[in-house]
Amino acid sequence: MSTENRGKTYTVERGATKLRAGQGLGTGLGVVIKHFADAFTKKLDSPEKTSGVFTVQYPEERLPLAEAYRNFPILLYDDASGQELCTSCFQCQRICPPQVIHMAQAKDPATGKAIPAVSAFVIEYDACMSCGLCAEVCPFDAIKMDQEFELSTDYHSGLTVDKTDLNRPISFYEKLAPTFWGEVKDGALKKLQANIKRRPGELGIAPQMLGKVPTNPETAPLELRTTT
Amino acid sequence: MLKTQELQLNIGPQHPSTHGVFRLIATIDGETVIDLKPVFGYLHRNHEQIAEVSTYIQIMPFTDRLDYFNSMANNFGYALAVEKLAGIEVPQRANYIRVLMAELTRILNHAAAIGFMLNDMGAWQTPLAFGMREREKILDLFEMASGARMMCNYFRFGGIWRDLPPEFLPQLQGLMQGLPTFFDEFERLLKQNEILLGRSVDVGILPKEVAASYSVTGPMLRASGIAYDLRRADGYSVYPELDFDIPVGAVGDVYDRFLVRLAEMRESYRILQQVIERLPETTGGHINPAMASMNKQKSLRPPPGDAYGRVESPKGELGFYLVSDGSDTPYRYKVRAPSFINLTPLGDMCRGHTVADVVVILGSIDIVMGEVDR
Numbered sequence: 229m230s231t232e233n234r235g236k237t238y239t240v241e242r243g244a245t246k247l248r249a250g251q252g253l254g255t256g257l258g259v260v261i262k263h264f265a266d267a268f269t270k271k272l273d274s275p276e277k278t279s280g281v282f283t284v285q286y287p288e289e290r291l292p293l294a295e296a297y298r299n300f301p302i303l304l305y306d307d308a309s310g311q312e313l314c315t316s317c318f319q320c321q322r323i324c325p326p327q328v329i330h331m332a333q334a335k336d337p338a339t340g341k342a343i344p345a346v347s348a349f350v351i352e353y354d355a356c357m358s359c360g361l362c363a364e365v366c367p368f369d370a371i372k373m374d375q376e377f378e379l380s381t382d383y384h385s386g387l388t389v390d391k392t393d394l395n396r397p398i399s400f401y402e403k404l405a406p407t408f409w410g411e412v413k414d415g416a417l418k419k420l421q422a423n424i425k426r427r428p429g430e431l432g433i434a435p436q437m438l439g440k441v442p443t444n445p446e447t448a449p450l451e452l453r454t455t456t
Numbered sequence: 457m458l459k460t461q462e463l464q465l466n467i468g469p470q471h472p473s474t475h476g477v478f479r480l481i482a483t484i485d486g487e488t489v490i491d492l493k494p495v496f497g498y499l500h501r502n503h504e505q506i507a508e509v510s511t512y513i514q515i516m517p518f519t520d521r522l523d524y525f526n527s528m529a530n531n532f533g534y535a536l537a538v539e540k541l542a543g544i545e546v547p548q549r550a551n552y553i554r555v556l557m558a559e560l561t562r563i564l565n566h567a568a569a570i571g572f573m574l575n576d577m578g579a580w581q582t583p584l585a586f587g588m589r590e591r592e593k594i595l596d597l598f599e600m601a602s603g604a605r606m607m608c609n610y611f612r613f614g615g616i617w618r619d620l621p622p623e624f625l626p627q628l629q630g631l632m633q634g635l636p637t638f639f640d641e642f643e644r645l646l647k648q649n650e651i652l653l654g655r656s657v658d659v660g661i662l663p664k665e666v667a668a669s670y671s672v673t674g675p676m677l678r679a680s681g682i683a684y685d686l687r688r689a690d691g692y693s694v695y696p697e698l699d700f701d702i703p704v705g706a707v708g709d710v711y712d713r714f715l716v717r718l719a720e721m722r723e724s725y726r727i728l729q730q731v732i733e734r735l736p737e738t739t740g741g742h743i744n745p746a747m748a749s750m751n752k753q754k755s756l757r758p759p760p761g762d763a764y765g766r767v768e769s770p771k772g773e774l775g776f777y778l779v780s781d782g783s784d785t786p787y788r789y790k791v792r793a794p795s796f797i798n799l800t801p802l803g804d805m806c807r808g809h810t811v812a813d814v815v816v817i818l819g820s821i822d823i824v825m826g827e828v829d830r
Contacts, residue, residue, distance in 0.1 A: 235701045237683040240715040242706060243648060252648030259645040260582060275593050275630035278637045282589060294596075296603035296621065323754055325514040359517035359609045364617075365750045373603070 298373030303394040310437030313370030315344035320362035328352040344423045345432030354387040369416035395434045473815040476825030487810045492803040499829035507789035513753045520607040523827040528557040529769040531611035537765025537776035542758035547740025550615035551694045559724040564591040565770035566717040569822040576819035615743025656710035660805040660817035670801040674772025679705035679712040686768035710820040795827040
């Protein structure tokens with residue numbers, strides 16, 4: 229193979245395996261003492277440094293999180309109209325490796341036909357493995373990964389989270405991940421506008437925004453109803 | 457005359473020196489181990505069976521959880537297997553980023569593995585803190601690129617999840633400046649330490665022939681004197697374009713394994729230097745355009761057939777064997793886990809040593825129970 233000349237094989241140097249007692253220990257102890265002294269005088273705050281204090285006093289001090297950091301999924305709704313981006317297309321439910329996402333599609337009360345809105349949405353946070361596949365697959369950019377990690381609780385069933393607790397305004401996510409949202413913003417909002425037209429009444433409005441935003445007419449326009 | 461009697465001693469499954477839930481049944485005569493039987497399976501999570509009912513992309517996050525120290529290397533092996541099965545090309549830039557991640561993984565694994573081995577020798581926490589400090593910096597880089605420190609889920613078929621963020625390379629270059637200091641210091645701290653020499657020289661010798669007959673791979677095999685490295689032998693990804701040497705040991709004892717790991721960190725550093733230098737000139741995006749959307753990834757249906765993808769993970773040869781029947785889930789999925797296979801000669805290595813040495817020898821194998829039991 230042509231790879232033969234790319235590097236060689238060499239035997240590691242074992243050095244003197246019998247030393248005068250204390251010589252190697254002394255050298256090692258020198259390293260430890262240097263770091264012990266540095267721990268009082270230096271701060272390891274950039275990656276090229278190798279000594280100094282590198283721990284922070286959590287929770288008073290916190291390290292900044294990377295923009296890409298992901299913990300658990302959340303659902304987004306539009307700040308102004310209160311309309312949820314989710315259309316219950318079931319893509320995230322299907323791709324979820326541990327199968328912890330459950331949802332139900334909303335139905336038009338007048339016709340009984342399915343409409344692009346979600347009536348119930350549950351994620352079992354206790355079994356979620358934070359892989360981020362749901363956020364990646366979502367064609368409407370409705371499900372995104374949150375960066376909140378202080379979720380420990382002594383109340384286990386509280387970790388089965390429903391739509392009310394999952395909903396966040398778009399502005400919340402935009403602050404977390406400005407570049408990520410910037411990439412998809414235009415497409416997501418355009419799709420949302422098309423979907424709002426097909427949602428009658430209160431359907432599709434985030435529960436916490438009910439009463440604060442105007443609702444749609446009780447029945448969706450006829451020409452849109454037939455296309456569903 | 458004094459009559460002696462053999463004694464069966466259970467070490468584990470709940471024991472801090474067994475690196476997880478792992479049980480050793482030792483038959484001892486006084487302090488000397490005359491027989492040793494490893495018992496595992498306590499952490500079995502049905503990985504292979506779950507994979508047979510999951511789509512190809514759904515398996516990717518589960519591979520993170522095999523050897524949770526090296527999720528990037530696990531992703532790499534699995535992605536290679538699927539790409540071979542489905543015939544997907546990987547662009548050059550994606551390949552270089554993959555190698556970058558794989559080599560960072562090797563450095564963090566070896567730094568932690570040496571630390572844990574020293575823990576087992578009684579150097580409680582000090583060497584480990586040195587290793588963990590560097591590991592932490594690398595995990596910060598992983599978080600920046602992939603969104604998670606350990607369960608990265610970064611690789612996709614035909615490339616990677618996202619290109620590196622702009623702040624990644626400056627931070628990596630900072631890390632690269634610090635790494636040689638860390639290697640030198642780590643070596644000064646440990647290499648000639650009398651206690652380490654006393655505990656590791658000529659302990660747990662694994663001769664070449666025995667190592668080969670047990671299919672041992674990785675730093676364990678190289679410490680026994682066989683220069684077998686998949687990066688060279690298989691030449692997957694862009695490794696044939698990179699210069700690096702293969703360090704091997706002379707004796708095959710615990711001390712050689714320690715030295716080989718130290719040397720491999722320096723070799724990984726050399727590879728990283730070359731990758732960083734070439735990264736700006738690489739062509740092709742971070743993913744093959746044909747596979748760029750998640751829709752393509754999740755509906756992947758490879759043609760019927762089988763494929764074996766393997767990488768030199770920091771622990772040895774990590775292989776993924778896939779059989780496809782043309783549907784969206786694999787018909788059969790098998791993981792060749794290096795930790796598991798490297799663990800099998802444990803009995804041979806420990807025979808004739810004391811119980812305290814068993815702990816050190818186990819530490820020198822560098823196992824992760826998540827990978828052993830799957």
